[in-house]
Amino acid sequence: MKSRLQSRSLRSTSGFVRLGLLFAGLFLAFAPARGDVASMSEFGIAAKPQSYSDPDAYCDHVIASGVKWIRLAPEWGSIETAKGVYNATYLAKLDNIVNRLTGEGVNILWILCYTAPWASSQPGLPWPDVTRHKPASWSDWGDYVTFIVSRYDGKISHWEVWNEPDHLGFWKSSVADYHALLETAHARIKAVNPFNVVLLGGLAMTTGTTTSYGLGTFFDQLMDMGAGAHFDLVNYHAYGNYARHLALYRGMMDVINKHAIQAKPIWITETGYSTEGDPSREPMKADMVDQIHLGNLRWENVERYFWHCYSNPVMSPPNPLEENFGLTTATLTPLKAFHHYQALGAAETDFALQAAYPALTPTVRALYYFPASGGDGSHVTALGDDRLIPATRYMYFRVADAWLHDGNGGIDTALEVDVTFLDAGTGNFALQYDSAASAYQSVSVARTNTGQWRKVTLALNDVKFANRQNNAADFRLYAGGSTSLTVRKVAVRKRFNPASVVLKATPVFKLIDYVVAGSGEAHNPVATMGGVECRSITANNRYFYFRVSDALARAGDTSIDVAITFWDLGTDKLALHYAAVGNAYKAINITKTNTQAWRTVTLSLSDAHFVNAQNYSADFRISNGWDGTPEYVRRVDVTVNGTGFAAWTRSQGLRGELAAPDADPDGDGLANLLEYALGGAPLIADSTVRGPRLGLWSQAVEAPERYLSLLARRDPAAREVRLFAEVSDDLQSWFSGHAHTTVIADAPDVFHARDNTPLTEASRRFMRLSATR
Numbered sequence: 001m002k003s004r005l006q007s008r009s010l011r012s013t014s015g016f017v018r019l020g021l022l023f024a025g026l027f028l029a030f031a032p033a034r035g036d037v038a039s040m041s042e043f044g045i046a047a048k049p050q051s052y053s054d055p056d057a058y059c060d061h062v063i064a065s066g067v068k069w070i071r072l073a074p075e076w077g078s079i080e081t082a083k084g085v086y087n088a089t090y091l092a093k094l095d096n097i098v099n100r101l102t103g104e105g106v107n108i109l110w111i112l113c114y115t116a117p118w119a120s121s122q123p124g125l126p127w128p129d130v131t132r133h134k135p136a137s138w139s140d141w142g143d144y145v146t147f148i149v150s151r152y153d154g155k156i157s158h159w160e161v162w163n164e165p166d167h168l169g170f171w172k173s174s175v176a177d178y179h180a181l182l183e184t185a186h187a188r189i190k191a192v193n194p195f196n197v198v199l200l201g202g203l204a205m206t207t208g209t210t211t212s213y214g215l216g217t218f219f220d221q222l223m224d225m226g227a228g229a230h231f232d233l234v235n236y237h238a239y240g241n242y243a244r245h246l247a248l249y250r251g252m253m254d255v256i257n258k259h260a261i262q263a264k265p266i267w268i269t270e271t272g273y274s275t276e277g278d279p280s281r282e283p284m285k286a287d288m289v290d291q292i293h294l295g296n297l298r299w300e301n302v303e304r305y306f307w308h309c310y311s312n313p314v315m316s317p318p319n320p321l322e323e324n325f326g327l328t329t330a331t332l333t334p335l336k337a338f339h340h341y342q343a344l345g346a347a348e349t350d351f352a353l354q355a356a357y358p359a360l361t362p363t364v365r366a367l368y369y370f371p372a373s374g375g376d377g378s379h380v381t382a383l384g385d386d387r388l389i390p391a392t393r394y395m396y397f398r399v400a401d402a403w404l405h406d407g408n409g410g411i412d413t414a415l416e417v418d419v420t421f422l423d424a425g426t427g428n429f430a431l432q433y434d435s436a437a438s439a440y441q442s443v444s445v446a447r448t449n450t451g452q453w454r455k456v457t458l459a460l461n462d463v464k465f466a467n468r469q470n471n472a473a474d475f476r477l478y479a480g481g482s483t484s485l486t487v488r489k490v491a492v493r494k495r496f497n498p499a500s501v502v503l504k505a506t507p508v509f510k511l512i513d514y515v516v517a518g519s520g521e522a523h524n525p526v527a528t529m530g531g532v533e534c535r536s537i538t539a540n541n542r543y544f545y546f547r548v549s550d551a552l553a554r555a556g557d558t559s560i561d562v563a564i565t566f567w568d569l570g571t572d573k574l575a576l577h578y579a580a581v582g583n584a585y586k587a588i589n590i591t592k593t594n595t596q597a598w599r600t601v602t603l604s605l606s607d608a609h610f611v612n613a614q615n616y617s618a619d620f621r622i623s624n625g626w627d628g629t630p631e632y633v634r635r636v637d638v639t640v641n642g643t644g645f646a647a648w649t650r651s652q653g654l655r656g657e658l659a660a661p662d663a664d665p666d667g668d669g670l671a672n673l674l675e676y677a678l679g680g681a682p683l684i685a686d687s688t689v690r691g692p693r694l695g696l697w698s699q700a701v702e703a704p705e706r707y708l709s710l711l712a713r714r715d716p717a718a719r720e721v722r723l724f725a726e727v728s729d730d731l732q733s734w735f736s737g738h739a740h741t742t743v744i745a746d747a748p749d750v751f752h753a754r755d756n757t758p759l760t761e762a763s764r765r766f767m768r769l770s771a772t773r
Contacts, residue, residue, distance in 0.1 A: 043293055043344055044069025046270060047310035049097050059097060061332050063104045064357035065342055065364040066350060070101060071109045071269055071306050073163060076144050077116035077131060102155045111160045112145055112185055134173040138184045145188040153193055160269060161185045162201035166218035175218060179225045186230040202269040203236040205248055214251035223259045237270035242291050242550040243612055249299060268305035277320035286337040291511060293344045294496050295551030297716055297749050300679045307341060339366045339403035345747050346491035347399060352385040366403045367492055370396040370471045377471055386488050389479040396473035397490060399465050406466040409508035411500040414461045418491040423447055423454040425483035431458055433475035439468040452756055453488060453742045498639040499548050503535040511552050512638060515545035515616045522616060527632055529567040530598055534634035540626045545618040548638050553610040559641040560608040567632035568592050568599040573625035576603055584613040589625060648676050673771050677723060679715035692769050697754040708765050709754040716748035721771050725753035728766045
């Protein structure tokens with residue numbers, strides 16, 4: 001039964017803005033067996049389970065962690081050892097990997113690479129050079145593509161044609177030759193299954209010059225040859241700090257706009273950070289995971305990206321750079337970055353995965369419930385994939401210390417906790433968490449006996465999470481004194497605005513770099529004031545330098561708050577020098593008041609231009625005002641405000657009536673408030689916004705009941721907009737609220753809700769997205 005598009009109108013009433021995407025009946029086969037974290041579906045991983053002695057254990061590790069996309073690169077020559085001769089043992093290993101991963105809902109992106117030595121146009125060269133030249137026969141190449149794509153038809157649908165064809169280390173033939181390789185592969189892939197998706201080989205763009213990306217380079221030359229007809233997804237690789245990620249994206253967009261292929265989504269099939277073997281840089285890798293995800297959410301046409309790589313390889317001879325990009329060690333021990341990756345959208349429970357992989361769960365989950373064998377937490381029972389807490393009993397939860405422990409030195413004390421529960425009975429239940437004041441700080445939630453699944457979001461502002469509860473837990477759910485509590489999911493979210501740094505001997509940071517120098521103007525000795533460790537300015541020519549990640553603050557974000565916590569001694573001045581529009585060192589003075597205590601002052605900037613324009617590529621610095629006095633600073637927080645609705649309308653050039661929340665300047669059926677919430681462009685009809693999408697939802701694949709659901713990708717910057725779903729069976733009367741709809745996910749980057757009325761063959765059900773502030 002197909003859906004019918006009923007209308008694409010927009011309505012505004014009483015401050016609400018609604019998107020008129022109205023569907024009836026069944027639309028998309030979207031029925032996840034488990035509650036996926038949206039970011040895990042967007043941020044895949046590159047891995048080589050086929051290189052491990054125990055690929056089953058490797059795959060189990062990936063599955064248990066919740067990964068939804070994996071990029072594999074088995075080589076042609078390892079599969080087909082001579083024309084028409086296949087390595088049965090190796091293929092059996094690959095078959096097992098494919099079946100194991102896809103059977104548990106992990107999608108595979110397969111790279112078609114490299115030339116088999118017997119098929120090379122340069123067969124006399126040593127390995128690996130022999131494999132980096134084009135095949136001598138395009139027919140041999142095409143036959144291999146047909147073989148492998150046919151073998152996994154129905155299990156793998158995404159195929160990447162080569163790896164880094166613009167890099168001489170991986171493709172030693174011409175741009176024209178790659179065009180022929182791509183054209184041949186595209187034809188064979190689509191011949192097997194027209195619904196297969198073909199990716200351009202991920203472009204490296206790393207020649208070391210400013211001309212390695214953008215107009216006139218490999219991608220542009222390839223497009224001039226008509227390559228746009230031979231791939232479905234644009235693809236490139238992004239490494240370096242996030243400022244470079246911005247430059248790469250802009251260079252790609254120059255080519256995309258020139259050749260009018262804006263409709264093709266972008267995948268970034270490699271991104272990452274190497275510690276180069278220095279363990280002290282593991283926190284930087286973890287922060288880079290957060291930066292990449294947060295920054296890429298601002299580009300609506302970037303659909304998916306892959307971290308390179310899941311586990312550190314062991315190389316001979318050793319290569320510190322290439323051996324230290326991993327989220328885990330070579331033996332699959334998670335590093336700090338692993339849990340940051342696993343908790344990108346939120347650290348979430350997955351009771352089904354926990355039951356399937358109980359031994360792995362404490363290792364691979366950033367949040368899990370502790371199944372106590374005795375005491376007050378031992379009475380939780382399974383109800384399918386849900387968990388039942390009897391009245392007067394508790395359910396204990398642990399957060400991975402590598403993701404959050406003891407407030408992470410003060411930068412992560414404010415969190416949001418979502419609890420999805422069956423709203424049955426009356427009376428309160430409680431979340432009791434490890435706070436700065438008490439190991440069992442309590443927040444109550446009132447039941448309303450709707451009999452429906454309900455999600456509540458609890459804002460916690462004094463989190464400690466130092467494993468101080470029973471069972472070394474960080475928080476627990478108390479069912480209450482008279483009614484049991486059935487729980488479907490619990491999620492914990494960090495806040496990524498503001499960026500924060502605490503200046504200790506070893507600084508603690510999030511989305512901001514503090515420049516530490518052993519000498520010179522950025523040398524700030526460690527000190528202790530008021531019993532608190534901090535850093536100091538000892539002379540007029542000394543500064544604290546800070547660089548805010550371009551993932552959070554970039555050109556155009558002019559409204560920014562900078563909060564400085566300093567020791568308030570004397571009545572002289574402290575100064576902030578910040579990069580402003582037209583002035584890289586604009587100064588604001590702070591007059592001290594001699595309270596002889598720690599004091600926080602927030603400076604609101606209206607003309608910020610944080611584009612790394614100061615010394616050390618910094619965005620701002622703090623000085624002693626050149627008055628000869630020492631200064632002591634322990635913390636800096638940076639909040640980006642320029643993404644509010646009013647600022648957004650100004651940045652889009654909207655004025656007067658055109659800037660109203662319910663105005664639709666481009667006439668595409670999306671009002672300004674929804675364009676803003678969904679990351680659209682109000683003056684270009686449907687130019688960037690993706691979604692919302694309607695589909696089917698069920699509690700499990702085999703469940704008989706199906707419900708209409710709505711999934712929308714939202715812009716995390718639009719924090720003040722509340723999205724909600726409305727349902728109808730006649731397009732006249734519309735209903736919302738927990739009695740009619742259930743919110744499955746309401747995170748900074750995604751909104752997902754379902755109808756509470758199950759569909760039948762005779763159903764006429766409609767669903768639409770609404771927004772309010």
